[in-house]
Amino acid sequence: MDFQFIFSLIVLLFSVVIHEISHGYAALALGDHTAEYAGRLTLNPIKHIDLVGTIILPIISLMLPGSFLFGWAKPVPYNPYNLRNQRWGEAIVAVAGPASNILLALIFGFFIRFYLIPNDLLASGAGVICQVIVMVNIVLAVFNLIPIPPLDGSKIISSILPRGFMRIRQSMERFGFFGVIIFLLFIWQFFAPLIPWLFGVITGLTF
Numbered sequence: 001m002d003f004q005f006i007f008s009l010i011v012l013l014f015s016v017v018i019h020e021i022s023h024g025y026a027a028l029a030l031g032d033h034t035a036e037y038a039g040r041l042t043l044n045p046i047k048h049i050d051l052v053g054t055i056i057l058p059i060i061s062l063m064l065p066g067s068f069l070f071g072w073a074k075p076v077p078y079n080p081y082n083l084r085n086q087r088w089g090e091a092i093v094a095v096a097g098p099a100s101n102i103l104l105a106l107i108f109g110f111f112i113r114f115y116l117i118p119n120d121l122l123a124s125g126a127g128v129i130c131q132v133i134v135m136v137n138i139v140l141a142v143f144n145l146i147p148i149p150p151l152d153g154s155k156i157i158s159s160i161l162p163r164g165f166m167r168i169r170q171s172m173e174r175f176g177f178f179g180v181i182i183f184l185l186f187i188w189q190f191f192a193p194l195i196p197w198l199f200g201v202i203t204g205l206t207f
Contacts, residue, residue: 004132008069011129011136012058015104016073017048019097019140024076026096030089032082040076048073061184070139075150091159094152098141105137109202117204131203138198142191148179 021043024035035041040048049055053072061070083089108130116127147153200206 004128007129008132008136009058011132012069012071012140013045013049013054013073014043015101015133015137015140016054016071017043017045018100018104019144020048020073020076022096022100023093024078026093027076027078027083030082030092031084032078032080034078034082035076038077048076050074069136070143072144088159091156094155094159097152098144101137101141101144105134105141105198105202108133108137109199112203112205122205131205134203135195135199138195138202142194142198146183146191148183151180 021041024041027034028036028041050073053074055071057071058069078093080086080090080093083093085092112122112127112130112134116122116124116130121127122131144151145153145156147157196206
């Protein structure tokens with residue numbers, strides 16, 4: 001493994017940790033303390049590592065068309081029945097994760113666009129680091145917004161649609177891992193072109 005791949009794994013790890021913490025803090029803000037009591041509102045990566053999503057999947061993802069690194073951390077627990085907003089609470093908690101990745105991509109992307117590029121620092125260590133952070137977080141945001149259970153997109157969509165769809169989603173979540181694998185193998189290639197396009201929009205660079 002080269003240095004960039006190892007560094008990308010580190011960026012991925014902390015990006016998915018921030019993603020999960022964002023879910024937990026959103027639930028906490030809405031009245032649910034489950035993640036807090038479970039000790040999951042921490043940046044300690046050991047608390048969030050998932051064997052499949054944090055270790056196996058990132059390696060597999062490099063073998064897919066486009067070779068975009070992505071994965072997930074162990075989901076932060078929360079009780080939707082504790083949320084003060086029962087109509088939109090689950091959607092708010094769900095969107096908090098991808099929103100944190102989008103925010104990270106924007107912060108470091110704008111740093112690239114408005115500081116590194118004008119000062120000819122794109123090839124520096126800081127330039128490489130920022131590009132990896134932007135790329136990884138774009139991938140995480142797009143991946144998690146796909147409306148396939150148990151991804152965040154399915155929770156957002158089911159909150160918008162009639163309540164009957166929420167029961168369907170909850171039933172599908174029992175087989176969610178297989179749905180994600182099928183998506184990765186056969187459908188992700190159609191979403192992959194979004195990644196370099198969004199990267200270019202945010203940073204002004206051509207991937």
